[in-house]
Amino acid sequence: MKIPKVTRRTFLEVSASTGAVAAAAPRLLNAMENDLGGRDIDPVTAVERRAVPTGCHVCNIQDGAIAYLENDRVVKLEGNPEHVSTRGRLCAKGNSGMWYSYDPDRILYPLKRVGARGEGKWKRITWDEALTELAGKLDAALKEDPNTIMLKYGRNRTGGTIDRFMQTLGSATVVNHTSVCESSKKVGMEPTWGPDIETPDFANAKYVLNFGSNVLEASYFHNPLSQRVTEGRIDNHMKIVTFDVRLSNTAGFSDEWIPVHPATDGAVAL
Ligand code: SF4
CATH class of the missing domain: 2.20.25.90 (ADC-like domains)
Structure with missing residues (x-):
């Protein structure tokens, strides 16, 4: 096999062309990915x-x-x-x-524990049996104190049925996704500008100050937003500065990571 001679001129030419391909990479990848979409x-x-x-x-x-x-x-x-x-x-x-x-x-049908807790022994019961048993337990709890009944759910996709059910029981003990995931985000965003779900135009931004969001991995709408953060960085040469208590993947991807003490983001922003 004949190995081509690399001169300064051929090296620079190859570097320039691979650089041009790399610069166009996001759009090229886009085209390649969607070819079979x-x-x-x-x-x-x-x-x-x-x-x-x-x-x-x-x-x-x-x-x-x-x-x-x-x-x-x-x-x-x-x-x-x-x-x-x-x-x-x-x-x-x-x-x-x-x-x-x-x-x-x-799990495709109701199961009832038949052994000790943790023993892993279950028997299959009918839906009627399961509902009758639950109704009996709810009845007993209602007689004691409705607020001893707690409902934990993820997202309410029932058009309010969950809330009406709990209001009918007289219990205010409801925990959902928001309680454990994004309440700080809502508390920050709703008084600031109203909506609690933002759609930043990362793809066209030039400079982003990112407070504590691990947008490339775990943020709200992570898939669409992380695409646009990447496009902004590659296509639009966006600069991103991340303030975070830890070196998240997004902080590592940023131009600058500024570690802050927990709960001091607001003070830093001011
Ligand atoms: S693709 Fe990922 S971000 Fe989108 S709905 Fe499914 S799990 Fe959620």
Whole structure:
């Protein structure tokens, strides 16, 4: 094999062309990724899989997705390229979402513990038995104090049914996703400008001050926002400065990480 001679001139030419490719990478990758968007082929049989538009329910964001089926079984999930927010991408959790349906340990019917707690012994009961037992326990608790009944749920997608149910019981002991996840965000954002869910235009921003948000991994709308943060950095040369008590992945990705003491973000901002 003949090894080409590398001169200063050829080295500079190659560097310049690879640099140009790297600079265009996000758009190139975009084009390459979306080439097959909305279609998927079985790699063994080369048969096109049936595509069914759906929504990802692995978290509350409910991104637009496409399920690909073979023999009426979902074999792959992917973002829907028509979805304005995700533009054809799901996050890692969303990509694995079909295992909520196909997990071999998924509980499909009511089970009642028959051994000691922790012993792992259960028996299958009917829905009628389960509901009668729960109603009896609720009745007993109502006689004692309704507020001893606590309901913990994730996101309320019931159009208010959960709240009405608890109000009917007379209990105010409700804990949900917001209580444990994003209450500080709501407390900060609602008095500041109203909505508690923001849609920053990262892709066109030039300078971002990021207080405590690990937007590349775990923030609200993480998939759509992290795409746009990356685009802003690569395409628009956005600068990002992160104030965080820890070196999160977003802090590591930032131009500057300024470690602050816990709960001093507000003082720093002032
Ligand atoms: S953020 Fe991830 S888990 Fe949540 S809806 Fe989107 S793809 Fe699904």
